[in-house]
Amino acid sequence: MRIGELSRRTGVPVPTIKYYVREGLLPAGELTSPNQASYGVAHERRLRLIRALLDVGGLSVAAIREVLSAVDAPGESVHKVLGAAADRMVPGYGPGGAGADESEGEPDAELEAAREDVRELIARRGWDVDDRCPAAEALAGAVAALDRVGQSGYAEVLDAFAEAAEKVAQADIAYVKRRVALDDLVESVVIGTVVGDAMFAALRRLAHVDASAREFAHIRTHD
Amino acid sequence: MRIGELSRRTGVPVPTIKYYVREGLLPAGELTSPNQASYGVAHERRLRLIRALLDVGGLSVAAIREVLSAVDAPGESVHKVLGAAADRMVPGYGPGGAGADESEGEPDAELEAAREDVRELIARRGWDVDDRCPAAEALAGAVAALDRVGQSGYAEVLDAFAEAAEKVAQADIAYVKRRVALDDLVESVVIGTVVGDAMFAALRRLAHVDASAREFAHIRTHD
DNA sequence: GGATAGTGGAGAGTGCCGCTATCCATAATA
DNA sequence: TATTATGGATAGCGGCACTCTCCACTATCC
Incomplete structure (x- = not known):
C-alpha cells in the first residue's frame, strides 16, 4: 500500500501522515525505490492509534511519541512497560x-x-x-x-x-486478560487507559444529569 | 484590593489578570478613579476558579468563558443551569x-x-x-x-x-447536598466535575499500577 | 511513447491560543 | 519629589498541529 491509500483508509491527509513520520510517531514506509515506499497494515493500525490518542485522548504529539516509545520498548517485564507507558499518559x-x-x-x-x-x-x-x-x-x-x-x-x-476506580481498573484488567494477546497487551492498555478516561468522564456526566433531574428539578438558582 | 495584591494572593501575573478581564472571564474591578479600580474577594475566588479550570481541568479560555456564563445565569431551575454548565464542560x-x-x-x-x-x-x-x-x-x-x-x-x-460512574455521581451529589449553600451550588458542581475528572483519572491509573503489579510482574513483553 | 497523477523528502508558512511586552497618562507611595 | 503601581489598549511571542510548496522522480493509463 502506498501513502495515498493509507490516507484514504484512515481519513488522515497525506501531508499529515508525512508530518507524523517526521515527528517519529509513525515509522517510515519501506522503500522499494528511491522515491517509492510501501506501507502495511501495521502502519494503518499505528496511524489509527495515533488519531485516537490525539482526538479522543487529547494527548500532544510529543506525549504520543513518548507513549509509543514505551509501547515499542522490548524485553522488559510487562508491569514495568505498563508503568512507563502510564507515567507518560x-x-x-x-x-x-x-x-x-x-x-x-x-x-x-x-x-x-x-x-x-x-x-x-x-x-x-x-x-x-x-x-x-x-x-x-x-x-x-x-x-x-x-x-x-x-x-x-x-x-x-x-x-x-478510589473505590470506584478500583472497580473500573478491575474491569480493565479482566478485559485485557480475557481478550488480548500478549503482543498487543501494552497497546491495548494504552488505548484503554486514554479513551477509557474519556468514556468514564462522559458517563459521569450522564449520571450527573440523571441524578440532578431527580434532586434539583424544582429548585431555582440565586438572583 | 488593587490588581497587584490580587496578583500576589493568587500567583497570577498582573498582565494575565488583565488578559482574563479582556477575555470576559473575570469582571473588571470597580473603578474608584479614572485609572484606579478595586477588586474584592469575589474576584479572587473567580480567579482561582479560572486557574483550576485551566491548569487542572485543561479547559480552553473560550470553554471557561462559556461555563462561567452558565454559572452566572440567573433564575433558572438548578437542573437546567447544571445541564447547561455540564454541556459546556x-x-x-x-x-x-x-x-x-x-x-x-x-x-x-x-x-x-x-x-x-x-x-x-x-x-x-x-x-x-x-x-x-x-x-x-x-x-x-x-x-x-x-x-x-x-x-x-x-x-x-x-x-x-457506568456502574462505577453512578457511584461516583452519587458521591458527588451527596457532597454537594451536605456541604454547599445554594448560592455556591453551580460553581461547586463545575469545579467538582472538572477536577473530579482529573482525580478519577489519576486514581484509575494508581489502581492500574497496583493491579498490574499483581498480574503482570513476571510476564515479559514481546521482542 | 506521452500525458497525467502520485510519491518521498524537506523546509517554510499558517492559524490558533495563552499569554507577555510595551506604551501612556495618571495615581499612590516613600 | 522620585519611584513605583495602575488601567487601558495594541502588538508581539512561542508553541503546536498541521499545511503548503517545491523538486526530481515513478506509476499508470491510453
Missing part, C-alpha cells in the same frame, strides 16, 4: 515534574498537604504504588486545586472515588 | 456538534453504531437523559474510536464503567 507529564516550575519559591502548603492526603489514601487502600509517581502527583495537584478554590471538603469523596 | 464542545465537521460526507458507520450502543446503555440503566446531549455524543465518539482501533470488545466494560 498523565496530563502535564514532562521531563522534571508535574508541569509547574516548583524548584525554589515558596513551599506551596496546599500541595504538600495534598501529597500527604494522597500518601494516606494509598496506605489506606493498601496499594502497591510509589507515592511519587506521576499519577500520584497529578492526584495531589487536583486535591490541592480543590483546596485553593475553597472546596477542601471535597476530599471527603476521595474514598468513594 | 465536555471536551470538544462547540457551536454545532462534537468538534468534527460531520455535516455531509460519508455516513461514518462506527459512530452510528456507537450512538446506538449509547442509546441502549442509557435505556438499560434507566437514565433520564437526552441521548443527543454533548456527554452522550462524547461517549459515542469514544466508543467509535475504540471500534476504529480494533478494540470494539472494550464495549464489554461499558456497564462496569
Whole structure:
C-alpha cells in the first residue's frame, strides 16, 4: 500500500501522515525505490492509534511519541512497560515534574498537604504504588486545586472515588486478560487507559444529569 | 484590593489578570478613579476558579468563558443551569456538534453504531437523559474510536464503567447536598466535575499500577 | 511513447491560543 | 519629589498541529 491509500483508509491527509513520520510517531514506509515506499497494515493500525490518542485522548504529539516509545520498548517485564507507558499518559507529564516550575519559591502548603492526603489514601487502600509517581502527583495537584478554590471538603469523596476506580481498573484488567494477546497487551492498555478516561468522564456526566433531574428539578438558582 | 495584591494572593501575573478581564472571564474591578479600580474577594475566588479550570481541568479560555456564563445565569431551575454548565464542560464542545465537521460526507458507520450502543446503555440503566446531549455524543465518539482501533470488545466494560460512574455521581451529589449553600451550588458542581475528572483519572491509573503489579510482574513483553 | 497523477523528502508558512511586552497618562507611595 | 503601581489598549511571542510548496522522480493509463 502506498501513502495515498493509507490516507484514504484512515481519513488522515497525506501531508499529515508525512508530518507524523517526521515527528517519529509513525515509522517510515519501506522503500522499494528511491522515491517509492510501501506501507502495511501495521502502519494503518499505528496511524489509527495515533488519531485516537490525539482526538479522543487529547494527548500532544510529543506525549504520543513518548507513549509509543514505551509501547515499542522490548524485553522488559510487562508491569514495568505498563508503568512507563502510564507515567507518560498523565496530563502535564514532562521531563522534571508535574508541569509547574516548583524548584525554589515558596513551599506551596496546599500541595504538600495534598501529597500527604494522597500518601494516606494509598496506605489506606493498601496499594502497591510509589507515592511519587506521576499519577500520584497529578492526584495531589487536583486535591490541592480543590483546596485553593475553597472546596477542601471535597476530599471527603476521595474514598468513594478510589473505590470506584478500583472497580473500573478491575474491569480493565479482566478485559485485557480475557481478550488480548500478549503482543498487543501494552497497546491495548494504552488505548484503554486514554479513551477509557474519556468514556468514564462522559458517563459521569450522564449520571450527573440523571441524578440532578431527580434532586434539583424544582429548585431555582440565586438572583 | 488593587490588581497587584490580587496578583500576589493568587500567583497570577498582573498582565494575565488583565488578559482574563479582556477575555470576559473575570469582571473588571470597580473603578474608584479614572485609572484606579478595586477588586474584592469575589474576584479572587473567580480567579482561582479560572486557574483550576485551566491548569487542572485543561479547559480552553473560550470553554471557561462559556461555563462561567452558565454559572452566572440567573433564575433558572438548578437542573437546567447544571445541564447547561455540564454541556459546556465536555471536551470538544462547540457551536454545532462534537468538534468534527460531520455535516455531509460519508455516513461514518462506527459512530452510528456507537450512538446506538449509547442509546441502549442509557435505556438499560434507566437514565433520564437526552441521548443527543454533548456527554452522550462524547461517549459515542469514544466508543467509535475504540471500534476504529480494533478494540470494539472494550464495549464489554461499558456497564462496569457506568456502574462505577453512578457511584461516583452519587458521591458527588451527596457532597454537594451536605456541604454547599445554594448560592455556591453551580460553581461547586463545575469545579467538582472538572477536577473530579482529573482525580478519577489519576486514581484509575494508581489502581492500574497496583493491579498490574499483581498480574503482570513476571510476564515479559514481546521482542 | 506521452500525458497525467502520485510519491518521498524537506523546509517554510499558517492559524490558533495563552499569554507577555510595551506604551501612556495618571495615581499612590516613600 | 522620585519611584513605583495602575488601567487601558495594541502588538508581539512561542508553541503546536498541521499545511503548503517545491523538486526530481515513478506509476499508470491510453
